[in-house]
Amino acid sequence: MKPYNFTEIEKKWQQIWEEEETFKVMEDHTKEKDYILIEFPYPSAQGLHVGHPRSYTALDIVARKRRREGRNVLFPIGFDSFGLPAENYAIKTKIHPQVVTEENIGHYTRQLKSIGFSFDWSRCVITSEPKYYKWTQWIFLQLLKHGLAYKHKMDINFCPSCKVGLANEEVVAGACERCGETVVRREKEQWMLRITNYAQRLIDDLDDVDYLDRIKAQQTHWIGRSQGATVFFPIVDTEEKLEIYTTRPDTIYGATYMVMAPEHPLIDEYKERIKNFDAVEDYRHEAKHKSDFERTQLVKEKTGVKLEGLVAFNPISEEEIPIYISDYVMMEYGSGAIMAVPAHDQRDYEFAQAFGENIRPVVSGGDLEKEAYTGEGEIINSPLINGLSVDDAIAKMIRILEERDLGKETVQYKLRDWIFSRQRFWGEPIPVVHCDACGIVPLPESELPLVLPEVESYEPTEDGSSPLAKITDWVQTTCPDCGGPAERETDTMPQWAGSCWYFLRYLDPDNDKEFASQENINYWMNVDWYNGGMEHTTLHLLYSRFWYKFLYDIGVVPTKEPYAKRTSHGFILGEDGQKMSKSRGNVVNPDDIVKNYGADTLRIYEMFIGDFEKAVTWSTNGVAGVKRFLDRVWKIQELVTSDSLDYSKDLEILIHQSIEKVGHDYENLKGNTAVAQLMTLVNAYYQKGSITRGDLEVLLLLLNPVAPHISEEIYEALGNERQISAVPWPSFDPAKTVEDQVELPVQVNGKVRFRLTLPRGLSKEEVEENLRETQGFKEYTEDKDVKKVIVVPDKLISIVVK
RNA sequence: GCCAGCGUGUCGGAAUGGCAGACGAGGUAGACUCAAAAUCUAUUGUGUUCACGCACGUAUGGGUUCAAGUCCCAUCGCUGGCACCA
Numbered sequence: 001m002k003p004y005n006f007t008e009i010e011k012k013w014q015q016i017w018e019e020e021e022t023f024k025v026m027e028d029h030t031k032e033k034d035y036i037l038i039e040f041p042y043p044s045a046q047g048l049h050v051g052h053p054r055s056y057t058a059l060d061i062v063a064r065k066r067r068r069e070g071r072n073v074l075f076p077i078g079f080d081s082f083g084l085p086a087e088n089y090a091i092k093t094k095i096h097p098q099v100v101t102e103e104n105i106g107h108y109t110r111q112l113k114s115i116g117f118s119f120d121w122s123r124c125v126i127t128s129e130p131k132y133y134k135w136t137q138w139i140f141l142q143l144l145k146h147g148l149a150y151k152h153k154m155d156i157n158f159c160p161s162c163k164v165g166l167a168n169e170e171v172v173a174g175a176c177e178r179c180g181e182t183v184v185r186r187e188k189e190q191w192m193l194r195i196t197n198y199a200q201r202l203i204d205d206l207d208d209v210d211y212l213d214r215i216k217a218q219q220t221h222w223i224g225r226s227q228g229a230t231v232f233f234p235i236v237d238t239e240e241k242l243e244i245y246t247t248r249p250d251t252i253y254g255a256t257y258m259v260m261a262p263e264h265p266l267i268d269e270y271k272e273r274i275k276n277f278d279a280v281e282d283y284r285h286e287a288k289h290k291s292d293f294e295r296t297q298l299v300k301e302k303t304g305v306k307l308e309g310l311v312a313f314n315p316i317s318e319e320e321i322p323i324y325i326s327d328y329v330m331m332e333y334g335s336g337a338i339m340a341v342p343a344h345d346q347r348d349y350e351f352a353q354a355f356g357e358n359i360r361p362v363v364s365g366g367d368l369e370k371e372a373y374t375g376e377g378e379i380i381n382s383p384l385i386n387g388l389s390v391d392d393a394i395a396k397m398i399r400i401l402e403e404r405d406l407g408k409e410t411v412q413y414k415l416r417d418w419i420f421s422r423q424r425f426w427g428e429p430i431p432v433v434h435c436d437a438c439g440i441v442p443l444p445e446s447e448l449p450l451v452l453p454e455v456e457s458y459e460p461t462e463d464g465s466s467p468l469a470k471i472t473d474w475v476q477t478t479c480p481d482c483g484g485p486a487e488r489e490t491d492t493m494p495q496w497a498g499s500c501w502y503f504l505r506y507l508d509p510d511n512d513k514e515f516a517s518q519e520n521i522n523y524w525m526n527v528d529w530y531n532g533g534m535e536h537t538t539l540h541l542l543y544s545r546f547w548y549k550f551l552y553d554i555g556v557v558p559t560k561e562p563y564a565k566r567t568s569h570g571f572i573l574g575e576d577g578q579k580m581s582k583s584r585g586n587v588v589n590p591d592d593i594v595k596n597y598g599a600d601t602l603r604i605y606e607m608f609i610g611d612f613e614k615a616v617t618w619s620t621n622g623v624a625g626v627k628r629f630l631d632r633v634w635k636i637q638e639l640v641t642s643d644s645l646d647y648s649k650d651l652e653i654l655i656h657q658s659i660e661k662v663g664h665d666y667e668n669l670k671g672n673t674a675v676a677q678l679m680t681l682v683n684a685y686y687q688k689g690s691i692t693r694g695d696l697e698v699l700l701l702l703l704n705p706v707a708p709h710i711s712e713e714i715y716e717a718l719g720n721e722r723q724i725s726a727v728p729w730p731s732f733d734p735a736k737t738v739e740d741q742v743e744l745p746v747q748v749n750g751k752v753r754f755r756l757t758l759p760r761g762l763s764k765e766e767v768e769e770n771l772r773e774t775q776g777f778k779e780y781t782e783d784k785d786v787k788k789v790i791v792v793p794d795k796l797i798s799i800v801v802k
Numbered sequence: 803g804c805c806a807g808c809g810u811g812u813c814g815g816a817a818u819g820g821c822a823g824a825c826g827a828g829g830u831a832g833a834c835u836c837a838a839a840a841u842c843u844a845u846u847g848u849g850u851u852c853a854c855g856c857a858c859g860u861a862u863g864g865g866u867u868c869a870a871g872u873c874c875c876a877u878c879g880c881u882g883g884c885a886c887c888a
Contacts, residue, residue, distance in 0.1 A: 214806050218883060221805055226887075246888060259888090302886085328886040338888045346803090347886050414887055534882070570882095608826070610815060614807095615881075619814065621827050629826085631841095673816065676825035683825090745821045750869055752821055790868050796820045798868045 004634035006598030010709040014116055022725055023067075023075070023118040029523045031072035036063045037503055037563075039532035039540070040078040040125075042495075043104035044085055048111040049580065050588045050618065054606045055531050055569040060117045061607070061666050061705040062529065067118075068729040074524060075118060076506040078125035079105050082133075083495045087426040090458040097426040097458070101128055111591060115599045116708050118725075125505045127498030128426070132505060134449035135515040136497050137431040139547065141442045142554055144432070148194040149420065151440070155263075155288075156419070158186035164460045165423050185288050188464070191421035191430060191491060195546045199223050199413040201560075202545055211566040212613075215537050222538040224414025229398050231407035233258060233339065236311040236320055240266065245334030245412055248344065249401065250393035252316045253382035254362035255339035258323045259304065259351070261331040262287040267307070275308040280325060287327040302328060302351040314339075315406045316384065316397075326351060334412055346372045363390060418543065420494060423466040425458050427492030435479035435486035444480050450488075466490045499540055500547040503527055503562065515556075522558050530563040541566065567669060570615040572606075577617050588618050600707035601627045607671025607706055626675075630710055632682055633703065636696055637714060639685060645694040652736055654684055655698055659732035662702045671706065678703055693718060701730050738794075746771070747798040748780045756797065764791040771797055 017023060038059050041052060063075035086097035086104075105126065112119070125132055143149040156165045161181035165188060195202075203223050206216045228247035235242055242258060260266065262284040271277050283305045304326030311320045328347055329338055342352035342359040349372035352359050359368060362381050366373025379385050384400060385393040401407035421430065431443040431450040443450055453474040455467050468490040469475060479486035501515070507524045508516035532541070541563075548562040573579060574586025581587065593602040605626040610616040647655050658681045665674035681699055685691050697718065704711040704724040715724050742760050744767070745752045754776035758767060768789055771777050781801055788800040 214882090217806055221884065224884090224887070228888080244888080248888080326886090328888095330887065333887045340888090345888070347888080350886090412887080414884090538883080608814090617814070619827070622814065625826050628841095672814095673825080676816075679825055743821095747820085747869070755821085788868060790820095792820060792869095796869085798820080800868050 001635070001638060004631055004710070006600060006630075006710070007595075009713045010114070010116065010594075010599050013709045013712050014113060016723075017116075017118070017725075018113075018121075021122070022723070023120055024122050025072065025074050025120045027520065027523070028072055029519070032070075033074065033524060034063075034066050034071045034529075035074045035503075035524050035527045036066070037076070037506075037527045037530045039530075039536065040080050040499070040502060041108060042080045042083055042085075043101060043108045045089065045100070045104055046582075047104075047107050048590050049572075050590050050593070050606070051569075051572045051580075053115055053590055053602060054572060054609075054612075055533075056112075056115070056117055057603045057606050057706070058569065058612055058669050058671055059529070059531050060119075060603075061671065064118050064705040064708065064725065065663070065666055065729055067725065068727060070728070074123075074506065075120060076123045076125075077112065077117070077119035077121065078123075078502055078506065079108065079127065080495070080499050080502070081105060081126050081128040082427045082493075082498055084424070084426070087424060087458055090426070094457070096454075098128065114594050115590065115602060118708070123506050123509045125502055125509050127502060130449040130451045131510075131512065133428045133498065135505065136428050136493065136501070137443075137448050137450060138445065138515065139501060139551070140428075140493065140497075141431060141445070141448075143193060143550060144442055146550070146554065148197065148550065150192055150194070151189050152192045152417075153187055153189050154419070155185040156188050156190065157183045158188075158464060159183055162460070163462060163464050165464055186464070188423075190419050193418040193420045193546075195418045195543070196413060196415055198546050198549055199225070199415050200411075201549060202415075202542065205545075205549075205561050209561050209564060209566070211563075212568060215534070215541070215566055215568060218534075218537045219542055222415065222542065224412075226412050226414075228410060228412065229394075229401060229407050230335070230410040231315070231339065231401060233312045233314060235266075235270075235323075236313050238270070240270070242266065242312055242323070242337050243335040244337045244339045245410060246339055246341075248341065248390075248394070249397040249407070250379060250382075250385065250388075250390055251341040251344045251362050252314070252339065252397060254341040254343045254360050255314055255317070255321065256319075256342065256352070256358040256360055257321050257340050258312045259326050259329045259338050259340050259348075260307075260323065261329045261336040262325050262327055263331040264325065264336045266337075267325065270310055273309045276305065280305050280307065283325060302326065302347070302354045304328075304351065304355065306355070315404070316400075322357070324351075324355070332416060333414065342372065343368055344372055344374055346374070348372065418546075420497075421491035422494050423460055423464055423490075424492050425452070425455060425467045427494065428497055429468065430489040430491050430493060432489045433477055433479055433486040434489065435482060435484060437484050438479055438481045438486075441479055441481050441486065447480070466492060468492070496540060496543050500544045501551070503530075503544075504551075504557070518556075521556075525557060525562070526559050526564045527562055529565045529567070531567045531569060534568045537568070568613060570611070570613055572609070573615055573617045575618050575620065580618075593623060597623055597627045598630070598709075600710045601630055604629070604675055604706055608675040610672055612669040612671065629679055629682065630707065632686065633699070633707075633710060634714070636682065636685055636691070636699070637717065639689065639691050640693055640696055640718075641690040642692040644692045645697070646692060647694050647698065648688065648692050651684060651688065651691065651695055653739060654681060655695065656732040656734075656736040658702060659698070659730050660734075660737055663729065666705060675706065678706075698730055700724060701727060742794050744794075745796050746776060747796065749800060750798070753780055760794055762793065764793060767791045767793065767797065771799075 036059050038056050063073050067073045081101045086100050089100055090097045127133060158165055159181050161179045203220055203225060226247050228245060229249040231244055232241035233244060274280055304324045307323045310323050312323050314321050340348040342348040342357060343361040344363055360381060361368055362379060363377040364380050365375055365377035376390055379388045379393045385396050388396060398409045429450045429452060431448060433441050435441050453471050455471055458467050460467055461469050475488050475490060477486055477488050504516050507520040511517055544562060548557060551557045552560055576586050578584055578586060590602060601623060605623045608626060658677050661677045662674045700711040700715045701724060712724055738760060740760055741757055744756045744758060746754050746756055756771060756774060758770055768791055784801040786801050790798040
């Protein structure tokens with residue numbers, strides 16, 4: 001017999017699948033569909049990571065299995081090809097990001113094909129292609145039209161050396177990730193998307209989808225809904241009212257001072273009245289130049305400045321109370337100001353201690369000598385609500401505030417609007433112009449796509465604008481509305497834009513009239529199963545749900561949620577248990593595994609390595625073990641001594657069990673135990689020494705989703721005309737998954753003492769009758785009192801004696 | 803600090819409340835070989851016994867149960883996420 005030449009076999013089958021378009025999906029809308037989606041990769045210069053095939057294989061298995069169950073399966077692939085690395089590379093080398101991106105996509109494509117995924121390559125989408133991003137721009141224009149995109153001045157992280165705005169992820173320990181320069185805050189006008197309008201729906205609709213609980217929990221937490229009250233505190237001797245948000249209106253009698261964020265606009269408005277404005281300015285300056293990093297590192301020490309000359313009035317306790325500014329209050333949350341209740345909030349407590357402010361308890365309990373008391377208790381020192389519980393007091397105080405027009409019940413979210421512009425080149429141009437006469441004017445749809453112009457250099461400009469700003473003849477244009485001179489927007493969209501809707505483009509990737517035909521959308525949506533990394537839970541996953549809900553609102557998609565089911569895979573760590581990285585030298589290249597062990601070994605190993613959801617450590621020995629398994633599978637061909645398509649009698653039960661278990665495990669991302677079961681089956685075949693053709697074929701049918709090449713090869717060698725990919729998934733007979741006889745362990749006072757073999761299916765009474773006959777029973781109950789006999793039919797017997 | 807999850811042999815890991823350690827790796831012994839690799843066979847939680855066996859054993863301490871790795875309470879440790887969010 002020929003040796004197992006995986007290189008040859010894998011090349012052969014990959015070629016067949018490509019030529020025969022085996023996995024091309026048909027728009028046959030009469031069939032039941034399954035839309036199975038993996039997160040499309042960013043085509044990095046490093047090439048595929050061994051982490052990629054883990055989730056791709058798991059879902060490829062599901063796709064391959066479900067096709068064989070007669071479903072119309074869409075399992076597409078594409079590339080999320082806009083992004084920073086290609087641009088940074090371009091700055092260094094002057095090579096157009098497009099060129100690098102194309103090369104990388106070519107590399108990824110070859111790698112992915114070498115692993116034998118059953119993607120429908122004919123539907124490949126690439127987000128940096130104009131025919132794709134035309135529709136990303138189109139969606140942006142719809143958002144703009146519906147008031148969900150707006151420009152807003154705000155502080156961003158800015159690297160003075162690179163002259164570029166940085167995303168939070170690009171700031172490491174307060175410094176620029178690329179050059180190490182200390183990052184400062186700089187005010188810039190940014191495009192924003194009103195994701196906050198959808199906050200409540202993004203929480204509520206999680207009830208209707210099947211996501212892992214931890215994904216739901218993380219999203220809910222990220223959106224961060226809280227319920228409380230807005231209260232207005234008048235500022236003495238002015239018409240002004242300071243608006244605050246609190247979740248504890250019950251403690252308002254304990255509000256002995258107020259704190260505003262350093263950026264609060266009221267400060268400038270009343271600077272004439274603030275006697276120590278210099279000190280205030282110094283503090284504000286300091287706070288502004290503290291990076292987010294420093295701000296959070298200095299959590300312990302409370303700092304601030306009292307505003308001399310401005311005094312607030314607590315409208316419930318009717319006292320005048322001082323106002324401070326402090327950077328522990330954030331401008332971005334609530335209204336940028338708080339009522340400080342030092343007795344019942346730990347931060348306020350610390351601040352009050354540092355500044356000698358009055359700590360007045362209004363809820364009984366705790367020890368205010370040590371810390372603030374945040375628990376339940378009876379309201380005290382609060383004439384209007386004394387004696388109530390916290391919950392009742394909150395409700396009553398909100399009523400009082402509303403009656404007296406001093407405030408109202410309010411819901412707050414931590415979620416902020418999405419900063420949607422980047423001062424970068426390699427992204428979708430934002431398709432609007434700035435016209436002196438008309439303001440911001442969207443491009444008409446007919447002018448889409450607005451394509452990226454050629455630029456000389458990819459460096460940002462002096463003032464931190466996108467390199468597009470330097471292309472004068474591109475920037476200078478005419479206003480689509482008035483025909484007068486206008487300038488194009490030079491910001492581009494963030495990396496996340498293209499991935500917000502790519503799953504819709506797969507449905508109809510070449511359509512140049514619509515982003516996808518309504519017919520196809522109606523047939524394929526929702527995505528039945530979407531798998532991706534946990535790191536995308538609060539960004540990509542949330543953003544794309546937001547866009548999809550918007551598309552639903554404007555009537556172009558039929559469902560409220562894009563993804564019916566979401567699962568997540570764990571990371572693969574290097575052999576040393578550390579994250580794989582070049583500098584650690586622990587990177588495993590999937591190409592090497594394919595070359596030295598074969599794609600099937602890689603695929604099986606990635607499944608066998610451990611619990612799909614957990615982080616796992618790469619093991620070269622483990623890979624070798626899987627290869628040994630496939631060698632054994634290959635050599636099973638020599639064990640076939642009968643051409644019968646029936647299963648061997650003494651293997652029948654194990655085979656039926658395996659069909660059940662392997663199918664179940666594949667569907668539940670338990671590739672590890674599915675593979676273990678296949679190993680058990682193979683071991684049993686060897687144990688028996690001679691098997692039928694039917695025995696081998698059923699093994700191949702089960703093995704095929706995880707190891708498609710070797711299984712097709714052996715199946716063909718057995719003389720089958722059809723490929724396994726066209727053979728229905730095998731079925732099992734539940735009656736044949738169990739033995740006629742069962743061996744029941746007999747526990748005496750919780751310990752297994754002996755066993756009893758009985759026919760399956762006996763009633764409790766029958767089992768007990770049989771039990772009482774046994775030598776063991778007599779032995780263990782001799783001169784003892786049998787308290788209880790518990791029979792779990794076909795499982796176990798438990799005897800309690802005294 | 804908060805949220806989610808985890809803790810099982812030498813290692814990766816299995817176990818709808820019902821025989822803990824499936825499957826794999828590694829180790830040990832043997833077969834084949836001049837030898838090695840590969841392959842095959844046996845063995846492999848700890849203690850104790852010549853042995854059948856017996857006792858112990860799923861981070862720690864307690865509890866519920868005829869029965870707990872699994873459920874409950876507390877503690878310790880680890881991982882991921884969030885974090886001066888009022």
